[in-house]
Amino acid sequence: MAGTAGAVRLVVEQDEIELAGYAGRASVGDLIAALARMRLRPGLATVGCAGCGLCCRDRVPVLGADLPRLERALGLSRERLLSDHLELPERPDPDERAARIADLARQLRASPAEATLLYEWNTGEPLVPRQADDGFCHWLRDRRCSVYPGRPLICSFYLCNFGDRLSALFDAIVRQGVWHSYVALGWIDRDMVAHNPFVSAGDPTQAPLRAFDVDVAPLLQRLADTW
Numbered sequence: 001m002a003g004t005a006g007a008v009r010l011v012v013e014q015d016e017i018e019l020a021g022y023a024g025r026a027s028v029g030d031l032i033a034a035l036a037r038m039r040l041r042p043g044l045a046t047v048g049c050a051g052c053g054l055c056c057r058d059r060v061p062v063l064g065a066d067l068p069r070l071e072r073a074l075g076l077s078r079e080r081l082l083s084d085h086l087e088l089p090e091r092p093d094p095d096e097r098a099a100r101i102a103d104l105a106r107q108l109r110a111s112p113a114e115a116t117l118l119y120e121w122n123t124g125e126p127l128v129p130r131q132a133d134d135g136f137c138h139w140l141r142d143r144r145c146s147v148y149p150g151r152p153l154i155c156s157f158y159l160c161n162f163g164d165r166l167s168a169l170f171d172a173i174v175r176q177g178v179w180h181s182y183v184a185l186g187w188i189d190r191d192m193v194a195h196n197p198f199v200s201a202g203d204p205t206q207a208p209l210r211a212f213d214v215d216v217a218p219l220l221q222r223l224a225d226t227w
Helices: 028-038 065-074 080-083 094-108 111-120 164-184 196-202 216-226
Strands: 007-014 016-022
Touching: 007 028, 016 028, 016 164, 065 080, 065 164, 094 111, 094 216, 111 164, 111 216, 164 196
Parallel strands: none
Antiparallel strands: 007 016
């Protein structure tokens, strides 16, 4: 997961960590490495993080590539992992997906790629770890992650002070990661989401950042204007 130094440029703006830019070759792993370095920057709240675990109250998405890592960390089969440790969303219907994407393309006079992007932006619920009675992730033990070596990839991103551009990029990574998890579970065919950066990359940390850095605001506005 180690990234290439300098591939991602982060800055601090009003106590928030913001994305200033990245090299064309930059990957998800480069972003994770840059965030790890930024965590230690003097003057940021994250430097004094006491490991309170409050971030572990969030329903962290579990991506497709996380499943084998969690299986190894917990020493469990896929079936036991799904039944005992994760909450599963409703299984998507491939036929309904195709029909709704076609409807969006007609309504917005959009290309199939634009309609697919908009559909995936607005739909898809993640797999998430089960919560304990206190509302925290059930893998949290004494304010420490009990599956840390195999923790979900998204946990590697977590900071409490993202700027707007970095938040948007993070959101796109999560949304694509959700659909990637459906492929890993065999719920949809990988050919249906061949555009997904995680599907084509294999190793999720090698997925290129530029593939996620897409401005969906114009499409969302077009959709709002039709209603």
